[in-house]
Structures are given as C-alpha cells and as structure tokens.
Amino acid sequence: MDSYFPMTQLHTASDLTQVIIDVVKCHRALHEGPKILHRDISMNNIMFCRGKENRVIGVLIDFDLAVEVDPQYRSLHLDRRFRTGTLPFMAIDLLDETDKIHWVRHDLESNPLGIETTMAFQVWRKSNMPTLAEKKVYFLSKSRMYEPTALFGSVAVWVRLLLRLFRHARDAREDTEDETSETLDPETLGGCITYETFLHSLGEE
Numbered sequence: 001m002d003s004y005f006p007m008t009q010l011h012t013a014s015d016l017t018q019v020i021i022d023v024v025k026c027h028r029a030l031h032e033g034p035k036i037l038h039r040d041i042s043m044n045n046i047m048f049c050r051g052k053e054n055r056v057i058g059v060l061i062d063f064d065l066a067v068e069v070d071p072q073y074r075s076l077h078l079d080r081r082f083r084t085g086t087l088p089f090m091a092i093d094l095l096d097e098t099d100k101i102h103w104v105r106h107d108l109e110s111n112p113l114g115i116e117t118t119m120a121f122q123v124w125r126k127s128n129m130p131t132l133a134e135k136k137v138y139f140l141s142k143s144r145m146y147e148p149t150a151l152f153g154s155v156a157v158w159v160r161l162l163l164r165l166f167r168h169a170r171d172a173r174e175d176t177e178d179e180t181s182e183t184l185d186p187e188t189l190g191g192c193i194t195y196e197t198f199l200h201s202l203g204e205e
Contacts, residue, residue: 004047013155015056019048020111021204022058028195039102040065041110042086095133105193112162140167161201169193
C-alpha cells in the first residue's frame with residue numbers, strides 16, 4: 001500500500017512544482033471526464049506519494065464538497081449559506097460574493113493564492129469573508145513585493161507568475177467593465193484563467 005504525505009514534507013522546488021501540476025491535471029481529468037468539480041482545494045487536501053524511481057506524485061483528496069456539474073452549471077448556483085471551500089484558501093470572487101457560481105478558476109486560484117498566503121499569514125485564518133477578500137486583493141496587487149515562506153521559497157518564481165496570471169485576469173475584467181459596460185465570460189475571464197494558462201505558468205506545455 002502506498003504511503004501518502006502532506007505537502008509540508010516536500011523540500012525541493014521540482015517536487016513541489018510536480019505535485020501542483022499533478023493535482024491540476026487530476027482536477028482537469030475529473031472535470032472534463034465525469035464532470036466532477038472538487039470545490040475545496042487546500043493544503044490539507046493535497047498530498048503526495050512516491051512512485052517508480054522515487055518520483056513524486058501529487059494526490060488530490062477529500063471530495064466531500066465535490067459536485068457533478070452539467071454544461072450550463074445549473075447545479076452550481078451558490079446560496080450564501082452553502083458557500084464551499086476552506087475559508088483561507090477560497091477564491092477572492094467567492095469571498096466577496098462577486099460570483100454566484102463556483103467555477104474551475106476558483107479552484108485554480110486556491111492553489112497559488114490560498115496555499116502560499118495561508119502559510120505566510122496565519123492570522124488570515126481568523127478573518128471573516130469580506131476582510132479576507134480585501135486582504136487577498138491587496139496581496140495580489142502588491143505581489144511584486146512578495147516574500148515567500150520557507151516552504152515556497154524554492155519556487156518563488158512560479159508563484160509570482162501565477163499571481164501575475166490572476167492579477168491580469170482581475171485587471172482585464174475591470175478594464176472591460178469600465179470601458180464597455182460589458183463583462184468578460186465568467187468561467188475563464190476572457191480566457192485568462194484556464195487549465196492551460198495555469199499549467200503554462202508552471203512551465204508545463
């Protein structure tokens with residue numbers, strides 16, 4: 001039987017990056033195949049094991065909040081009482097109630113923003129949803145000043161690239177709304193946040 005370990009036991013940039021890539025690919029396979037959306041990406045729900053030649057393999061666990069979705073996402077309209085996710089890791093647009101539907105991009109955002117910022121700022125665990133949203137927006141806008149925690153120091157470059165990806169998406173939506181009074185498609189924000197753009201930021205083609 002394989003032994004599984006928490007992310008905090010990863011010690012190299014290559015292993016940490018590979019775990020995130022594996023988890024995102026698993027997430028994509030579940031979403032594009034059986035139409036399952038996880039909706040609770042967090043440090044506790046990402047683990048790893050070792051395969052052949054001691055290769056690290058990322059593992060996505062805990063599907064208690066996962067749902068089966070249809071192409072129109074009719075099953076994902078959110079009631080405030082049933083907001084999904086682990087609070088410090090939740091995407092900004094769910095925290096501030098900009099979005100009423102849980103999209104794939106929200107789970108992707110939980111990787112770079114939720115994992116790193118929760119490690120860096122433990123006090124965020126005590127924040128309520130509106131306050132946490134404000135803190136994450138500020139962090140995103142100031143990511144050029146980003147100082148990684150010990151766990152993420154070795155992969156600071158790709159964390160910055162992912163932060164830039166999400167900052168660009170937010171800027172694109174705001175610019176579109178200001179200039180045209182229209183909105184970008186909510187699922188990917190005009191193609192800014194997709195599995196492909198996320199993996200590309202990690203150097204995965």
